[in-house]
Structures are given as structure tokens and as C-alpha cells.
Amino acid sequence: MAATPDLPQVPQPVARVVLDVPLAHLDRPFEYAVPAELAPAAVPGTRVKVRFAGKDVSGFVIARTDVPEHTGKLTRLRRVVSPEPVLTPAVLAAARTIADHYAGSLADVLRLAVPPRHAGAEKALDAKDAPHRQRPTVGKSVAWQRYPAGDAFLHRVATGDAPAASWLAAPTVDPVLDWPAALAEAAHAALAGDRGALIVVPDHRDLDRLEAAVVGELGDGQHVRLTAEQGPQARYTAWLKVLRGHVRCVIGTRAAAWAPVRDLGLLACWDDGDDLLAEPRSPYPQTREVLRVRAVRERAALLLGGFARSVPVQAWLESGAVRDVSTRTSPANVPRVVVAGDEREVERAGAAAHSHLPPVAWSTAHAALADGPVLVQVPRRGYLPTLRCGQCRQVARCPECHGPLGLPAPTAPATCRWCAREATPWRCPDCYATSLRAAVIGARRTAEELGRAFPGTPVIRSGAGEVLGSVGAQPRLVIATPGAEPVAETGYAATLLLDAWALLDRAALDAGEETVRRWLAAAALTRAASDGGAVVICGAAPGVTLAPVEAVARWAPATFAERELAARRELxxxxxxxxxxxxxxxxxxxxxxxxxxxxxxxxxxxxxxxxxxxxxxxxxxxxxxxxxxxxxxxxxxxxxxxxxxxxxxxxxxxxxxxxxxxxxxx
CATH class of the missing domain: 3.30.70.260 (ACT domain)
Incomplete structure (x- = not known):
């Protein structure tokens, strides 16, 4: 169709542009005329600069057309920032769906999906020859042999099908059978079927373990690592390699969910319930939903795995949107779980059965230290993160902002956790007492107490500011906050889960779900019961049957997810x-x-x-x-x-x- 007289005499002279403007009422494409000198470069997907409201604004060309919808004169494109078509049609369609799902703007989602341009990265990659990409052959799975539907799932991925699966991983301390190896085998199946693979994990420690498994399965140079923590050039270089098809396997954290993998065949997510996979920027999409949308639109397989199952995935399972590829776990293949404070222990130890470190936990740790390291999970970081009035037991709060008071160090004054003001002197507004007592014991104080309880045993901490990736097989006490537990070389001989009430009593809808997820993640690092591994849950309410405690004691995450979803339906x-x-x-x-x-x-x-x-x-x-x-x-x-x-x-x-x-x- 011939262009109108007011438009440049070029093929498809109208560009539809999505502006990088977060205002909700401007969430639509705008039309611009394409000058003749920019016509070859202004293809759909490229970054451009346009004039809008008297300012130069960035945007993406999403289409070129012959005839505009606008009846007036069109403003011309100012310039093409880069001829690289960085916004692929598949990513654009998924971004639009996610924006509508979360009532956000497309510009906000694209800001999450497409990393900022780095000119140096483009030039450096242009100067290199594209690497020769080898298509791996279908291999024999090892990690998936433990799952009855494992081989069938891999076969469907390798043959171009698009199964959607929920996978409850069986715990093991054998790296050949553990979850990173299983995800690497799933990626291998996708690449063997001449399709791409994208795997997302919560944090860099999980990513390090996954990368080691992927390299072992696929070899060097067959994948890229994509995270928001990479420098601008490193991140954009990795992203360009994926865009240009140099590699078709991407592993990363939340930022990798939008990677423009060609011929996408597998989208996998490990531990989808982790809060690190919830985007903290508008419109706050959850990685699980992003992967589901992409899997449906690009006809790719979807795999959502973890030691626990999130309630949203349980809802998808019951609706038929995903299928279960898990297996039954034998009591001998998981650690033995003991709940401290039961009636028999109370008869033997009296009030000590409900102490911070009850006798059963001490004896379990003492016996386990003869054979390897012991993990101690503490739900709070710091020294004494929460204080109470020494007389009336009310939570001690800052007189200025009413935030909770804590003790950051043994000799430090009480300090507000919100405004960081020192509360000295402090007086209770209810009973006027001036004494304070601990409400929650933090990781630092726990390390002190255990160092005295087990003299001569090395004590190391893993938490905020100093997160360890792994520890050796030597006997030692490892004090870690939830999510910061290092992997032991041969598995932990025992794991102590202290102050169970601190996780269970959180004023949040997902308190039980999050507790099960964090406890199972720590327990999965422990040796199986057949190898003497044990887990002790300390601090649960005595005489009360708690669903999260029962789920971990029986290693029944599927049953817990079913009951949690049923309860939420009722409410x-x-x-x-x-x-x-x-x-x-x-x-x-x-x-x-x-x-x-x-x-x-x-x-x-x-x-x-x-x-x-x-x-x-x-x-x-x-x-x-x-x-x-x-x-x-x-x-x-x-x-x-x-x-x-x-x-x-x-x-x-x-x-x-x-x-x-x-x-x-x-």
C-alpha cells in the first residue's frame, strides 16, 4: 500500500512505539513517522528515542505499519539507539500479559524484562565470531530414576512436547542425585530436542550449585549465567548471547525469567515459594507466574520444583494446569525427625524440655558431632533482636517511633530496629518498669551459648553479611539463619531447628507454608535416617498438634499443601x-x-x-x-x-x- 503524502516514502513508514513512561494512562503504543535514514534500522524490537510532551523519551518499536490510526500529522522518530532488536515478539507478548494480570503498565514490565543497553558489550560481541553450538544427544538420566514419571517427563521435553509439572524433590546428600543434577538433566533433554532451556533459582548459592551441575552435564560454554548482580557489561553480554542464539541454556536468578531464549523448550524454577522470586518493583510479578505465562505462549515445558510445594502450585495441580512428577519418600531415605517437648521428655527432663536448647537437642547434637557437622537453624539474626519488659512481658518499643527494641551486641544499649535510636533510659509505658529481657535469641547469641555448651567444638556462623556456600565434613557447629544454610560436604549428621514458635507465630497468611519450606530446606541437607541423620524441632507449642510440625515430622509436604489450600478455600x-x-x-x-x-x-x-x-x-x-x-x-x-x-x-x-x-x- 502506498504511503500517504504526509509520511516518508519508505516501506511501512509508521512505527508503533511503546514509551518508557510509567504513567498508567499512557499505557498504549504511540505512532511515529519513520524517516528514510532510520527506516532500515528501526525494525520491531529496537530501542529508539522519540519526542513526547516536549522531552526526549526512550521507547521500543513494536510494529511497523503502512497506514496510521492517528488522523493528524505524525512526529518523526528522533534516532535509533541501537539496531539490535532486543525486544522479541515472545517476550513482548508475555510482558503484556503479565502487565494486565498484575494491573500494571507495560513500560514497568519491560524495564524488568530488558536490561539497559551497554554499547561496549555490543561492540565486543560484534567483534567475536559466533561460537559453534553443538546439539547434545539424548543421555541416560540418573537423578530422575528415583521418580516414577521422571523418564516420561524428560522424553516429552526431548520430543518437543510441553508438559507442566510440579516436582517434590526427594532429599539426598549425593550430588549425583540432588536437585541441581535433576535440573541439569532436564535442560539436557530440552537441548537434545533442539530447543532452549531456562532455569531460575532464588539466590547465588543455589545458582553456584546449579552451574556446577550444568557444566558437568553439558560441558563448558553451553550456557550463560544471568543475574541482576552482574555488572552492566557482563549482564548485557550474557543477554545478547542468548538473544543472538549463541547459547540456548540460561541459568540465573529472578532477572533470568525474561531471557529471550530461542525455541524455548523448558522453563524450570526451583523453590518457587521463596520470597526472593517475588519482584520488589512495580507491578510486583512473581517469577512463578512469569514462567507459566511464557510456557503457555511459547509451548514450552514447565517444571516447578522444591522440597515443599507452594499453595499456588497446589491450586494449579488440583485444577489440572500442572501434573505431579514426585515420588513417595521412605522413612529410611529421609532424616529422622524428633519434636522436642513431648510428654515423655517432660517426664524425664521437667521444665528443661521446653528450654531454648532442650536435652534431646543437646544429646542429639553431642552424638552427631562425633560423626560430622551439626546444623543449627536460628530464625532470627543478630544478638537479641527482640526485647520485652522484664516485669509485664510486653514487647519493648521505641519511645520515638514505636518500633521494636533489640540488643545488637552484648555490651550495646537497647536500640530501635526501625529508626536506630538508642532507648536509654527506657521505661515501660504499661508498668513503668525499667528492666528488659530477651524475647527472641538471635544467631550471634545462640553461637555464644552453643560455644559454651560444646567446649572445644568449632562454631561458625552463616547469615546476613557472611553467607557461606559450603562447609567440610569435619565435626563443627554451623549456626545459620533460614535460607543461609551452607551445604555440608557429606551432609549434616544432625540438624537442630530452634525457636520453632518464632516462625509459626508470624502474623502472615503464609506463616505455616513458609515454615514448612524453610524447615524442609534445612532438613534436606541432613543425612538420611539409614545413615544416622536426625532433625530436632525445638520450641513448638507443647500439647498442640501443629500442621507444619506434623508435615515435617512425617515428611509430607504434599499433604500439608492440600490442607492449606482447603483451609484457604473455606476462608x-x-x-x-x-x-x-x-x-x-x-x-x-x-x-x-x-x-x-x-x-x-x-x-x-x-x-x-x-x-x-x-x-x-x-x-x-x-x-x-x-x-x-x-x-x-x-x-x-x-x-x-x-x-x-x-x-x-x-x-x-x-x-x-x-x-x-x-x-x-x-
Whole structure:
């Protein structure tokens, strides 16, 4: 079709551009004329500079057309930043779906999906010849032999099928059978089928273990590592290698979920319930959902693994969206789990059975230290992170901001954990007492106590600021906070899970789910019962049957996920219901909720819950919007419309919107 007289005389003279502008009412493509000198380079997917509202604005060309929809004169593109088509159609489509799902803007999602350009990386990679990529042959799996459906899953991946699976990994201290080896074999199957593989893990320590397994399975040079912690040039270089097809296997943390892998055949995620896989920037997408959307759109296999199963994955399992590829675990193949404080121990030890380190934990650790290292998981970092009044036992709070007081060191004064002010002198506002006592024992104080309880035994710590990746097989005590447990060379001889109540008593919807996930992750580093491995849970409420404690004691994460989902269905809580968390000033929240109700259809019941204090000690107020899961898409569109109205009217104040917030925010 011939171009109109007002447009440049070039093929497809109209460029549709998505602007890097986060304003909700501008979340749509804009049309620009393509000058003749820019026509060859301004292909879909390239970065461009355009004039918008009197300023130079960055954007992406998403399409070229012959005839504009706009009836007036079009502004011309200013320049093409790089001829590299960095935004692929598959990533663009997934980004649009995620933006709609989380009631966000496409610009915000693209900022997460496409890393910033680094000109030096482009030039350096242009100067190199593309490496010869070898297609591996189908190999015999080893790690998947323990799972009845393992070979069938790998076969479907290798033959171009797109199975979606939930995988409960069986614990082992043998690296040939452990989860990194299983994920590496799954990637091998995808590459053997001439397709790509993308594997996401929560943190760099998991990534180091996975990378060692991938190199052992595929060899050197067959994958790239992609994380947000890489320098700009290293990250962009790795990303370009994937974009250009130099490699087709990507491993990384949350940032790797958007990697533009060609002919994607497998998307895998380890420990999808980890909060590190929830994006902290708007629109706050969860990596699990990003991978699911990409798997559906690109007809790729999806594998969601872990020692525990998240409740959202359990909902997908019951709906048929994913299938189970797990196996039954024999009691001999998992560590023996003991719950301290039962009736028999109380009869023997009296009140000491409920102490910070009960006799059964001490005796288990003492016997295990003769054969290897002992892991001690402490749920709080620091020295004494929480203090109480010594007389009335109320939580001690800062007189300035009312934040909780803690003791950072043995000789340090009580300090507020929010504003860092020293609370000296301190007086209880309820009983006027001035004495303080410990409410929670931190990792540093625990290390001191255990050093005295086990004289002559080396004590090392792994936590914030000093996270260890691994430890040797020598007898020692390893004190770690949840998520920072190092891997022992031959597995831990025993594991102590201290202060169980501190995890179970968290005021969050996912307290039980998170507790099971953290405990099983630590217990999985322990030797099996057949090799003498034992786990002791200390500090659980005596005389009460707690579902998380029972799930770990029986090693039954699937049963726990089923019961947790059933309970949430009864209470109409996520993921059984759709929910959005709004935080800000109360007047702004009420206006936003009213705009959302006005935008939603009459047949969509939208319930408002609150107001309530903002979660996590944040300033401001919170409101919850809730509807049934069947009306989730309509409700998300209504929230998007309310954001657009607020943005267009330039209303003062800030309303933060989290669609489907994680349990930590509820």
C-alpha cells in the first residue's frame, strides 16, 4: 500500500512505539513517522528515542505499519539507539500479559524484562565470531530414576512436547542425585530436542550449585549465567548471547525469567515459594507466574520444583494446569525427625524440655558431632533482636517511633530496629518498669551459648553479611539463619531447628507454608535416617498438634499443601480468591476503591476489606479488594482503569497496588 503524502516514502513508514513512561494512562503504543535514514534500522524490537510532551523519551518499536490510526500529522522518530532488536515478539507478548494480570503498565514490565543497553558489550560481541553450538544427544538420566514419571517427563521435553509439572524433590546428600543434577538433566533433554532451556533459582548459592551441575552435564560454554548482580557489561553480554542464539541454556536468578531464549523448550524454577522470586518493583510479578505465562505462549515445558510445594502450585495441580512428577519418600531415605517437648521428655527432663536448647537437642547434637557437622537453624539474626519488659512481658518499643527494641551486641544499649535510636533510659509505658529481657535469641547469641555448651567444638556462623556456600565434613557447629544454610560436604549428621514458635507465630497468611519450606530446606541437607541423620524441632507449642510440625515430622509436604489450600478455600483467601492490596493514605485508598468499583461490571462482586495498618511496619493504611477467582481478569482490568484515572487527573498522594500479594503481605 502506498504511503500517504504526509509520511516518508519508505516501506511501512509508521512505527508503533511503546514509551518508557510509567504513567498508567499512557499505557498504549504511540505512532511515529519513520524517516528514510532510520527506516532500515528501526525494525520491531529496537530501542529508539522519540519526542513526547516536549522531552526526549526512550521507547521500543513494536510494529511497523503502512497506514496510521492517528488522523493528524505524525512526529518523526528522533534516532535509533541501537539496531539490535532486543525486544522479541515472545517476550513482548508475555510482558503484556503479565502487565494486565498484575494491573500494571507495560513500560514497568519491560524495564524488568530488558536490561539497559551497554554499547561496549555490543561492540565486543560484534567483534567475536559466533561460537559453534553443538546439539547434545539424548543421555541416560540418573537423578530422575528415583521418580516414577521422571523418564516420561524428560522424553516429552526431548520430543518437543510441553508438559507442566510440579516436582517434590526427594532429599539426598549425593550430588549425583540432588536437585541441581535433576535440573541439569532436564535442560539436557530440552537441548537434545533442539530447543532452549531456562532455569531460575532464588539466590547465588543455589545458582553456584546449579552451574556446577550444568557444566558437568553439558560441558563448558553451553550456557550463560544471568543475574541482576552482574555488572552492566557482563549482564548485557550474557543477554545478547542468548538473544543472538549463541547459547540456548540460561541459568540465573529472578532477572533470568525474561531471557529471550530461542525455541524455548523448558522453563524450570526451583523453590518457587521463596520470597526472593517475588519482584520488589512495580507491578510486583512473581517469577512463578512469569514462567507459566511464557510456557503457555511459547509451548514450552514447565517444571516447578522444591522440597515443599507452594499453595499456588497446589491450586494449579488440583485444577489440572500442572501434573505431579514426585515420588513417595521412605522413612529410611529421609532424616529422622524428633519434636522436642513431648510428654515423655517432660517426664524425664521437667521444665528443661521446653528450654531454648532442650536435652534431646543437646544429646542429639553431642552424638552427631562425633560423626560430622551439626546444623543449627536460628530464625532470627543478630544478638537479641527482640526485647520485652522484664516485669509485664510486653514487647519493648521505641519511645520515638514505636518500633521494636533489640540488643545488637552484648555490651550495646537497647536500640530501635526501625529508626536506630538508642532507648536509654527506657521505661515501660504499661508498668513503668525499667528492666528488659530477651524475647527472641538471635544467631550471634545462640553461637555464644552453643560455644559454651560444646567446649572445644568449632562454631561458625552463616547469615546476613557472611553467607557461606559450603562447609567440610569435619565435626563443627554451623549456626545459620533460614535460607543461609551452607551445604555440608557429606551432609549434616544432625540438624537442630530452634525457636520453632518464632516462625509459626508470624502474623502472615503464609506463616505455616513458609515454615514448612524453610524447615524442609534445612532438613534436606541432613543425612538420611539409614545413615544416622536426625532433625530436632525445638520450641513448638507443647500439647498442640501443629500442621507444619506434623508435615515435617512425617515428611509430607504434599499433604500439608492440600490442607492449606482447603483451609484457604473455606476462608475465601488467596489463591482460592483474587485479592489486591492497596496501601497509602486512607482518603486516597477510599477514592481508588470507589473508582475500581465504578469501573467493574455489575455482575462482578468486589468486596472491600479494611482499613487496616499497612503491612510490614510501613507507614500509611491498607485496604484489600477481593473477588472470586472466576472474576480475576475483570477485577484486574478495573484496577488498571482506576490507576489510569488517577494518573490522568494527576491526583496528589501515592497509592501502591499489589495484585495477588504474597502471603507475607496478608
Amino acid at each position: 475465601d483467601l488467596p489463591p482460592a480468591a483474587w485479592m489486591t492490596l492497596l496501601t497509602g493514605e486512607l482518603a486516597d485508598l477510599e477514592a481508588f476503591a470507589a473508582a475500581t468499583r465504578h469501573a467493574v461490571h455489575d455482575d462482578v462482586p468486589l468486596e472491600t476489606l479494611g482499613p487496616m495498618p499497612a503491612p510490614g511496619g510501613q507507614p500509611g493504611t491498607a485496604l484489600l479488594l477481593r473477588t472470586s477467582r472466576d472474576h480475576a481478569d475483570a477485577a484486574a482490568r478495573a484496577v488498571s482503569a482506576a490507576r489510569a484515572i488517577r494518573s490522568a487527573r494527576k491526583l496528589p498522594g501515592t497509592v501502591t497496588v499489589r495484585v495477588e500479594p504474597s502471603g507475607a503481605y496478608l
